[in-house]
Amino acid sequence: MSEYSIRPARADDMIQVHALMQPYVERRILLGKELVVLYEATQEFLVAVDSDDRVIGAGALHVMWEDLGEVRTLLVSDDWLHKGVGRRIVEALEAVARELRLTRLFCLTFEVEFFSRRGFTEIGEQIVTPDVYAQLVRSRDEGVAEFLDLAHVKPNTLGNTRMLKRLT
Numbered sequence: 001m002s003e004y005s006i007r008p009a010r011a012d013d014m015i016q017v018h019a020l021m022q023p024y025v026e027r028r029i030l031l032g033k034e035l036v037v038l039y040e041a042t043q044e045f046l047v048a049v050d051s052d053d054r055v056i057g058a059g060a061l062h063v064m065w066e067d068l069g070e071v072r073t074l075l076v077s078d079d080w081l082h083k084g085v086g087r088r089i090v091e092a093l094e095a096v097a098r099e100l101r102l103t104r105l106f107c108l109t110f111e112v113e114f115f116s117r118r119g120f121t122e123i124g125e126q127i128v129t130p131d132v133y134a135q136l137v138r139s140r141d142e143g144v145a146e147f148l149d150l151a152h153v154k155p156n157t158l159g160n161t162r163m164l165k166r167l168t
Contacts, residue, residue, distance in 0.1 A: 002083065003050065003051045004048050004049060004050050004051070004057075004080070004085060005048070005049055006046055006047070006048050006049075006088055006092045007046065007047060008043075008046060008047075009042050009043075009045035009047045010042070011042050013042075013045075013047050013058075014038040014039050014042055014045075016047075016054065016055035017038055017047065017055055017058045017075075018033070018035050018038055020055060020056075020057075020058060020075055020077055021033065021073070021075060023078065029110055030073065030075065041060060044060040044062055044072070045058055045059065045060045045073070046058070046059055046060075046061075046089055046092050046093060046096070048076070048080070048088065048089055055077075056077045056085060057075060057076040057080060057086065057089055058073060058074070058075055058089070059071060059072070059073060059074040059075070059086075059090065059092075060072040060073045060074075060093075061093045061096050061100075061105075063100060063102065064106070067102055067104055068102060068103075068104045068105075069097045069105050070105065070106045070107060070108075071090060071093055071105055071106070071107040072107075074086060074090065074107075074109075074111075076089075087118070090115075090118055091118075093105075094165075094167060097167060098167055102167065103166060104164055104167065105120070105164065105165045105167060106123075106162070106163070106164050107120060107162075107163050108160045108161070108162055108163075109160060109161055109163060110160060110161070112161045112163070115163050115165075116163075119166075120163035120164060120165040121165070122161055122163055123163060
């Protein structure tokens with residue numbers, strides 16, 4: 001049970017990602033996502049798969065601005081927790097972010113210690129310039145609204161911590 005690999009997600013992985021999300025949704029750790037939303041974001045996801053190519057973990061990188069991305073929907077099967085799967089997914093997402101020349105990664109999380117160990121730090125509310133804020137506020141993406149800490153998403157994000165990492 002210790003062999004796994006990280007690879008870009010494929011469309012046929014998203015049913016497994018959706019199923020893997022459900023315990024997190026039930027525990028109110030993640031917001032639920034419709035399967036169609038996951039399919040639409042397939043290209044943003046990396047998956048961890050076991051030796052039988054079953055999805056045991058997943059995470060997404062969403063580009064928000066020219067220098068800014070968000071780590072989204074990071075999850076690991078309960079059977080694979082504390083085996084380095086989440087860490088490796090985040091490292092792989094960071095590598096993709098660097099390839100895209102992003103210099104900052106954002107996350108909204110309950111797992112503050114996990115992300116702190118990976119170099120993320122808690123942030124305040126305003127981390128983009130007013131001009132960038134004015135552009136981002138036009139986005140229809142709920143994750144961008146969460147990043148901007150807009151009032152209409154606050155009920156969904158209560159208890160989450162906003163964190164940022166500067167990539168080198």
